[in-house]
């Protein structure tokens with residue numbers, strides 16, 4: 001059966017149609033009418049209808065990656081930065097419009113599913129994938145299934161505190177109401193803030209990366225300290241769940257040397273004499289959201 005996936009972003013909405021082997025048969029983008037909830041539902045309905053008509057199919061699954069989560073208590077969208085979705089029965093309204101089942105998941109879950117299905121995590125029994133960019137989200141796929149729980153927060157690694165904290169590690173307030181969350185240290189803005197604390201220099205994360213590549217010793221030191229914090233944070237995941245592979249996506253996944261440095265450093269914290277866990281870069285890059293959405297139908 002064909003698999004339709006839609007990635008609803010703050011500025012663009014993208015649709016992809018995959019066959020069962022993950023080959024893309026169709027891909028289209030439209031601007032997201034982010035000002036109006038009804039317009040978003042109508043736009044997704046029209047994109048789905050158009051793709052089905054173009055391919056001449058009526059039998060397919062449909063998954064949608066959303067910038068937020070669905071509250072298991074209410075069935076309504078929460079934590080969405082496209083704010084007109086908040087408090088809406090998005091799944092119900094889409095199912096009403098399209099007259100078919102619709103599966104929703106957040107961007108980190110879509111990354112995990114995309115990479116587990118035919119990316120860096122393909123062939124591994126369990127995959128923990130994290131997007132580290134402006135935020136810091138994670139998702140779990142075990143035996144091809146996306147793991148959910150009663151609170152719909154499986155993989156929300158970024159809102160745990162940094163373990164094995166040292167004096168140099170900053171303790172910043174997080175928007176979630178806590179202090180010292182991983183996200184406040186490991187996201188792009190977290191790297192910037194921590195580097196400012198260490199060096200007195202305020203530079204965006206990509207600039208630190210670029211300077212490290214060109215051999216600037218201060219930037220190399222900033223990244224090495226970052227890698228140790230990331231290693232601590234992932235060592236806690238390995239101790240808890242021992243995933244068969246860890247996949248990184250988002251801006252941080254392009255950092256120089258990360259796939260050598262972090263596995264070398266996490267050995268200091270993992271409760272094992274040897275650590276065999278591979279750390280890999282996501283292979284589908286910016287397409288992981290829409291591709292993962294397309295795999296949702298098969299994974300639920």
Ligand SMILES: [Zn+2]
Pocket residue numbers: 158159160174175176177178181183
């Ligand atoms: Zn937090």
